[in-house]
Amino acid sequence: MATKTNIDDSTDCSMKEKIQFDKNIADRLNNYESAVNPQMWDRINQGLDESPKRAFPFWLFFGVITFVSLASVTTYYYLQSDESIITESLIIENTNAKIDVVKTASSQNIAEKKNTNQLATNQKEAKPISGVTNTDIQAEELFIDAKEILPSGSIHVSNIKHKEIKKETKDQNTYTRSTTALQTNTTPTHREFNTSGNLIQKQTSKATSSLIMQVEDSGISMTSLNTLDLPFKLQWKPPFKNPEPSGCYDFGKNNSFRYLLDLYIAPQYSFKSLEDPSGTMASHIASRDTTEKSLLAYTVGGRASIAMSNGLALRAGLSYTEIQERFDLDIANEMKTIIEIDVITNGMGDTTRIDTTTFIQTGTRKIRRFNYLRSFDVPVMLGYSFDVGNIALEFNAGAIFNIHFRSRGTFLSPFIPGQIASYTKGDPEYIDVYKSNIGISYYGSAAVSIPINPKFDFLIEPHVRYTPKSITTATYAVDQKHLLTGAAFVLRYKL
Amino acid sequence: MDIHKIIENCIKGDRESQKLLFETYAPRMMTVCRRYARYDLEADDFMQEGFIKIFKNLHQFKKEGSFEGWIRRIMVNTALQKMKKKSFKNEDLGIDPIYHQVAVSPMALSNLSEEEILKIIDLLPDGYKMVFNLSAIEGYNHKEISDLLGITESTSRSQLAKARKWLQKRILTIQRIAV
Numbered sequence: 001m002a003t004k005t006n007i008d009d010s011t012d013c014s015m016k017e018k019i020q021f022d023k024n025i026a027d028r029l030n031n032y033e034s035a036v037n038p039q040m041w042d043r044i045n046q047g048l049d050e051s052p053k054r055a056f057p058f059w060l061f062f063g064v065i066t067f068v069s070l071a072s073v074t075t076y077y078y079l080q081s082d083e084s085i086i087t088e089s090l091i092i093e094n095t096n097a098k099i100d101v102v103k104t105a106s107s108q109n110i111a112e113k114k115n116t117n118q119l120a121t122n123q124k125e126a127k128p129i130s131g132v133t134n135t136d137i138q139a140e141e142l143f144i145d146a147k148e149i150l151p152s153g154s155i156h157v158s159n160i161k162h163k164e165i166k167k168e169t170k171d172q173n174t175y176t177r178s179t180t181a182l183q184t185n186t187t188p189t190h191r192e193f194n195t196s197g198n199l200i201q202k203q204t205s206k207a208t209s210s211l212i213m214q215v216e217d218s219g220i221s222m223t224s225l226n227t228l229d230l231p232f233k234l235q236w237k238p239p240f241k242n243p244e245p246s247g248c249y250d251f252g253k254n255n256s257f258r259y260l261l262d263l264y265i266a267p268q269y270s271f272k273s274l275e276d277p278s279g280t281m282a283s284h285i286a287s288r289d290t291t292e293k294s295l296l297a298y299t300v301g302g303r304a305s306i307a308m309s310n311g312l313a314l315r316a317g318l319s320y321t322e323i324q325e326r327f328d329l330d331i332a333n334e335m336k337t338i339i340e341i342d343v344i345t346n347g348m349g350d351t352t353r354i355d356t357t358t359f360i361q362t363g364t365r366k367i368r369r370f371n372y373l374r375s376f377d378v379p380v381m382l383g384y385s386f387d388v389g390n391i392a393l394e395f396n397a398g399a400i401f402n403i404h405f406r407s408r409g410t411f412l413s414p415f416i417p418g419q420i421a422s423y424t425k426g427d428p429e430y431i432d433v434y435k436s437n438i439g440i441s442y443y444g445s446a447a448v449s450i451p452i453n454p455k456f457d458f459l460i461e462p463h464v465r466y467t468p469k470s471i472t473t474a475t476y477a478v479d480q481k482h483l484l485t486g487a488a489f490v491l492r493y494k495l
Numbered sequence: 496m497d498i499h500k501i502i503e504n505c506i507k508g509d510r511e512s513q514k515l516l517f518e519t520y521a522p523r524m525m526t527v528c529r530r531y532a533r534y535d536l537e538a539d540d541f542m543q544e545g546f547i548k549i550f551k552n553l554h555q556f557k558k559e560g561s562f563e564g565w566i567r568r569i570m571v572n573t574a575l576q577k578m579k580k581k582s583f584k585n586e587d588l589g590i591d592p593i594y595h596q597v598a599v600s601p602m603a604l605s606n607l608s609e610e611e612i613l614k615i616i617d618l619l620p621d622g623y624k625m626v627f628n629l630s631a632i633e634g635y636n637h638k639e640i641s642d643l644l645g646i647t648e649s650t651s652r653s654q655l656a657k658a659r660k661w662l663q664k665r666i667l668t669i670q671r672i673a674v
Binding site: 021022024025026028029030031032033034035036037040041043044045047048454 | 510513514517518521522523525526529530539542543544546547550551552555604609612613616630631632634659662663
C-alpha cells in the first residue's frame with residue numbers, strides 16, 4: 001500500500017529527477033564489466049590478420065572515370081592541335097554566278113593548264129572496260145592533295161577527290177572517261193562517253209571545303225607532294241608538339257606535419273580583357289572582340305604540400321594550362337576556280353582527247369581557326385584547412401610563376417583592317433603579340449575535401465587565377481589580361 | 496604499463512600489446528555492446544567488429560581526450576551501423592502506453608543488480624532502447640541522436656521520455672513484487 005501511495009504522489013516528476021534517474025543508471029552500467037566470450041580475442045586476432053574487406057568505393061570509381069575522361073578529352077585536343085590550326089575555308093556557292101570562263105578541247109598536256117597558283121596533282125587515267133561484260137567492278141577512290149599559294153604567302157591545301165568509277169556495262173562499245181581536279185577548290189567530275197564521244201553520264205563530286213594550313217603543320221605526306229611539280233620546295237618538319245603537361249596544385253589536411261601529393265584537373269573559363277592604352281586601337285579591339293570567342297580552358301598538374309598540425313600548409317607544384325579560343329571570319333565576294341578535265345580514252349586504253357573546262361564561282365569564304373595560349377607554371381601557395389564533421393574545408397592563396405608561355409593562332413591584323421595575321425611563330429603573317437613569359441599570376445581558392453580512405457582524399461576546389469600584367473609584348477599596342485575561373489578535381493594522396 | 500605506451504605498440508602491430516589492450520577494456524565494452532544488442536551473439540559480433548576497427552584506426556586517436564571514451568564511441572557506432580539505423584525510422588513501436596509520471600527512488604535502483612538493470616533495458620522496444628542508451632548513458636544530445644539514427648530531434652525526445660517512463664514503471668513493479 002505504501003508503494004502505491006508513493007507512485008500516486010509522484011505524478012510530478014521533475015526534470016531533476018529525470019536526470020538523476022538517468023545518471024543513476026549510467027553510473028551503474030558505465031563501469032560494469034560483463035563476461036566476455038573466452039574465444040573473443042582469437043576471433044579478433046583472426047580478424048586483424050585478414051585483409052580488410054572494404055566496400056567498393058563507387059565514388060572513387062566515378063572520380064577516376066571522370067578524371068580519365070577529362071584527361072583523354074584534353075589530350076585529344078592537345079594532340080589535335082597541330083592539325084587544328086585548321087582553317088575551314090568554305091566558299092558558299094552562288095550558283096547564279098557560275099560562269100563558264102574557259103573551255104578548251106583536245107588539250108594533251110594537263111601541265112600546260114597550270115597557272116602559277118594552280119598546282120597539278122596526280123592524275124589517273126581511266127582504264128578501258130572493253131571486254132568486260134556484265135561484270136561488277138568496284139569503284140575506286142583516291143584522295144589527292146592539291147595546293148595553292150595564296151597572295152598572303154600561306155599555302156592553300158585541299159583534299160580533292162579523284163574518282164575513277166567503272167560501272168557495269170553491257171555495251172562493249174562504251175568506254176569511260178575520268179576527270180581529275182587539278183587545283184584548289186576544283187571540282188572533280190566523272191563522265192562517261194560512248195564511242196561517238198557523246199556524253200552519256202556525268203557525275204560531279206564537289207570539293208566544297210578546303211583547308212588552309214601551314215605546310216609544316218599540315219601533316220600531309222611530303223612524299224606524295226614532292227612527286228608534284230610544285231613551284232616551291234617542300235621540307236619536312238616534324239609536327240609541332242607541346243611538351244607533356246606536368247601536374248601541379250593542391251591543398252592539405254590538418255594532420256601533424258604531413259606530406260601530401262595532389263593530382264588535379266581543372267576545367268576553366270577564361271575571361272579576356274583587351275585594353276587600349278594608346279587610344280588608337282579601339283576599332284582593332286572591337287574587331288577582335290567580334291571575331292574571337294573563348295572556348296574551354298583547363299589546367300592539369302600536380303603539387304606537393306607540407307601540412308602542419310595547426311592547419312597551415314605550404315604547397316608547390318607544376319601545372320600546364322591551355323586556353324582555347326576560336327577565330328571566325330567571313331570574307332564576302334571570294335572567287336573560286338573550278339577546272340574540269342575530261343580524259344577520253346578509246347577501247348584500247350589510249351588517250352584520245354583531254355578536255356578542260358574552267359569555271360569561276362563567287363561566294364562568301366568562311367574561315368574558322370582554333371587558337372591556343374599555353375603556359376607552364378609553378379604554383380606556390382599557402383593553405384589553411386580545418387575539419388567540419390567528416391569533411392574538411394581548405395583555403396589557398398598564392399602566386400603562380402610562369403615558366404614558359406606559348407601562343408598559336410590567328411587574329412585580325414592590327415595594321416591592315418580585315419587582313420588575317422598570325423601570332424604563331426614561323427607563319428608568314430606572324431606578328432609578335434604575346435610574351436614568352438607572362439610573369440606572376442595570383443591564385444585563390446576554397447576547397448571541400450572528402451575523405452576516401454585513410455590514404456586518399458578527393459577535393460573539389462573552385463578557384464580564380466588572375467594575371468595582373470598584360471600578356472602582350474610592347475610591340476603590340478593592346479594590353480591583354482586574363483582571369484581564369486573554374487573548379488579543380490583533386491585526388492590527394494597522404495604520405 | 497602506461498596506456499600510451501601500449502597504444503604505441505598496438506599501432507606498430509604488436510599483438511601482445513593489442514591483447515593487453517583488449518583484456519583491459521573488453522569487459523566494459525561488452526556491457527556497452529549488450530545494451531545495444533538484441534541477443535548475446537549479436538553483442539559478440541559488435542564486440543569483435545568494434546575491436547578490429549579500434550586496432551585498425553588506433554593511429555587516429557588524438558591523445559588529448561579519454562581513450563576509453565574514444566573506444567566506447569567506436570563500439571556504439573559499430574553497433575548502430577550493424578543494426579542499420581534507418582530501420583529504426585520505420586520501426587513498429589506498437590501502441591504507446593500512457594505512463595504515469597512516477598519517481599524511482601535511488602534505493603529502488605540500488606536494489607537491482609547491474610545484470611537486472613541490463614535485462615530491464617533489454618526489454619525496451621528497440622527504438623526506445625537506442626535513444627535511452629545514447630542519451631541517458633552515452634550522453635549524446637538529441638541532435639547527435641537524430642543524426643545517428645536518422646530520426647527527428649522531437650522523435651528522439653519523445654522516445655527518451657517514453658523509454659524513461661517505461662523503465663521507471665518496470666523498476667517500480669519489480670520493487671513492489673519484492674516488497
